[in-house]
Amino acid sequence: MDESFEFFCVRIVFGWGRLCSLEEEVERLKGRKVIFIVDRAVKKFVEEQDFSFDYEVFSDVEPEPEISVVDEIVDQFTFDTVVGVGGGSTLDVAKLTAVAGGEKVKALDLMEKKLPERKCKLILCPTTAGTGSEVTKLAVFKIPGREVKYVFDDESLYADTALVDPKLTISAPQHVTASSGIDALCHAIEAYTSLYSNPVSDMFAERAFRIIPNALREAYANGGNVKAKIQMAFASLLAGIAFNSAGTSLGHALGYAHNHIHNSPHGRSVGMTMPYVLQYNAIANLEKHARIARALGEEGKSLRETALKAGIGFAKLLKDVGIPYRLSDVGTSEDDVEEITERIFLSEKHVQRNPRIVRKEDVREVVRKSINGLLWEEEY
Template identity: 35%
Template sequence: MQHDYPTPAHGTRVVVSPAKVVLGSGAITELGDYVELYGRKALVVATQQIFDIHGDRVLETLQESGIETAVYTDVRPDPTISNIEDAYELWRMEDCDVIVTLGGGSSIDTGKAVGVLANNSGSIRDFAVDKAGYEGVPNPTPPLIAVNTTAGTGSEATRSIVVTDDEASTKFLIVSQNVVPDVAIEDPELTLSLPQSHTAFTGIDALTHAIEAFVSVKSYSVSDDYARAAIRRIADSFPKAWANGDDVEARTEMMIGQLQAGQAFTNSSVALVHGMARPLGAQLHIPHGLANALILPYVMEFSAMAAPEKYAEIARLFDVASETDADRVAAKKASDAVLELCTDVNLSSYLDEFGEVPDRETYLDIVPKMAQDAVESGSPDNNPRKPTKAEIEDLFVTIYDDALAPDSTRRTSGSS
C-alpha cells in the first residue's frame, strides 16, 4: 500500500477536529453540562425557524445548569456581514462568555464569526482568505459549542466560515484553526424534523465535501480515511434518510457521515465544485447544497482523468464498480453514480421551489463573473484537474443546458 504521509520535506499537517463530539440520540440534554465547563453566560445563535423548533429544549438544559442566556435568532440561511455584526453587538452588550450555536452551517458560521470579532480587532471582512490568507485569524474564538441540527455542512468540525457579502452578491471564506468549535453536540433526533428538501440539500453538501476532500491535491492519508468512511456511509444512508425522515438509524448514519465529511475537507480542502457553487448560489439565490448537486456530476466527469485511482475508488465505494475493473474504467462510473443519487433524491425538482433561474441569455451574461469569482476563491486550485477560467465558463454553460434550463434533461427526469 502506498502511503502519503506529511514529511519534513513537504511540511507537517495540523489535523483539526472539535475537542469533544457528543454523539447520539438525546445528546441535546447534555448541552448544559458542557456549557457549564466553559462559561456562565451563553450567547445562543440560531435562525428563528430552528429556534422555534428546538429553542425550548436548549434553554431548558442551560437553565438546569445555571447558565444565563442571551438569544440571537436573526441568522439568515446564508449569514451576512450584518447578521454577524448584530450578533456580536449582542454578545458585547450582554457580556457573554460562551457561544452556543443551534442549527446547521449558517448558525455555526455566524457563531464562529462572532467569536472572531470577540477576540480579534477588525471587521469580519478583514479576516477573509483573499485579504488575510489562510490562518488569518490571530486569536482563538471564545469557547464555542455547536448544537448541530442538520446533516450537513460539517461546520461544527471545520476551520472555515462562509459569509455572504450581500452588497456585492458574493461569498467570502475565512479559514483558521482558531475557529474550530470546542464541542459538537450531534443528536440525530434533532434532524428528524428536517424537511425532505433540506435533507436533500444538506446530504448532497456532505457528499460533496467528502468527494472533494478525497480528490483534492491537498488530500493525504488522514483526510482520505475520513473521506472514505463518509462516502460509504452517505452513499448508503442518504436515500434512506431522504425517503423516510423518521428512520433514526439512517439519520444517525448521515450525522456521522457528514461529521466525517467535515473532518475530511477541513483537513484536506474543498475544490472546484465549491469554487463554482458559491457564485452560482449567490447569483441564483439557491441553497448551497442544491448548487453543489447541480455542479458535482459535471466537475467529477471533467476531473476524473487527472486522478483515475481516486475516482475509481469512489465508484467502488458506491458499489458501481468492482476491484477487477481497471481504474480508468471504474473512474468513469463515479460521476454517473452521483448523478443517479441526485435523481433518486429528486434534487433538480427543488429548483421549481427554491431557484430563481434566469433565461439562458441573462445567465450567459453572468457566467464570466461567476467563473472569475470561482477562480478568485482559490478552491479550483485544489482540483486534481486544474481548470482554466474558460473551462469553468464552459462547465457553467453545460450545467445550465443540462440541469438548470426548465426543459433540461435533469429537470425533466426526476424520480417521481
C-alpha cells in the same frame, strides 16, 4: 509512504440524545454567561430547557447571513460562552461572534487579517447533516458591496467542542435533508480528490462517501428513520473533518458560480453540477474516481470506465432525492455560459485544489454540459 502533512481535529461529542451533555461541556469550559445562537426552529426547545448556567437566546439568523448580525449580537448581549445550535449559517455566526465578542470590535474589521485569539468559549451543535461547520475553521458571510461571499479561514474559529446529536436532525424538512446531505457528499468527494488531500483526510472522506449514498436515500425517503439520520450525521461530521484538512475544489467553485441565477440552498447548488465535475476530473485520478463510482453503485469494464461513471452514479442519487441535475431546469440557459465560466475563477483556492487543471476552455464545456444535462454516455 512518503507523504508529509499536518492534521487537526476538534473535540467531538457524538450520539443520539447527547445534547444532554451540553451542561457538562459548559461546566468543563468554565462558562459562566452563555449566549445561545440558534435557528428559529429550535428557539422554543432551547428556552424550555432547565440549564443551571446563566443564558440568553438569539434566534434571528437569516439563512445566508450578513456579517452585521454578529455586531448586533455583540452589542446586545454580554457573554463569555457561545453555543450555536442550528444549520451551517447559524454555526458560522456563532463562530465569528465568539471571536468578535471577546474583542468588542466590529466584525467587518476582522476581515483580511489574522483573527485575534478567541477569548469566548465556543460549542457548536449542528441541526442538519451537511455543512460540517461544527468541525471546520471556516465561516462564510455576505458582505455589503461584495459580489462574492467572504470566507473567514482561521484557527480561532475552531470550536472547543463539536456536540453532534443526530436527534436534532430528525425534524429537518425533506428538502433540507436532501440539500445538506448532498453538500456533505460533495465535501467528502472533493476533499478525497483534492490536490491537498492526505492519508488522514482520505480515511475520513472515504468512509463518508461510502455511507452517504444509501443513508441519504433512506433519510430522504423517511425522515423518521433514526438509523439513517445517525449515519448521515456521522458521515457529515467525517466529511467536515476531511474537507477542513484537504479543502473543496471545482465542485464548490462551480456551485458558487451559478447560484446567483437561481438562489438555491448551498448543497443543492453545488450538487446539481457535481456530476459534470466528476466526469471532467475522473482522468486526473482514475483510482480515486473509480472508488467514488463504486460507492455510488457504478461499475465499468475497466478502471477508466468505472471512474468515468462516478458522475452518472451521482446524478442517479440527485434524482432519488429530488435535486435537478440540469441547470436548464432552474432557469439557466446557454446565454449564461460565459458569466458562469468567469465566476468559477473568483474561487481561486478551489480552482487551485482541483485535481485536473482548470482551464477556461475546458471548464466552459463543463458549464455547457451542466446546462444541457449532457452526461457522458459513450459506448465504452
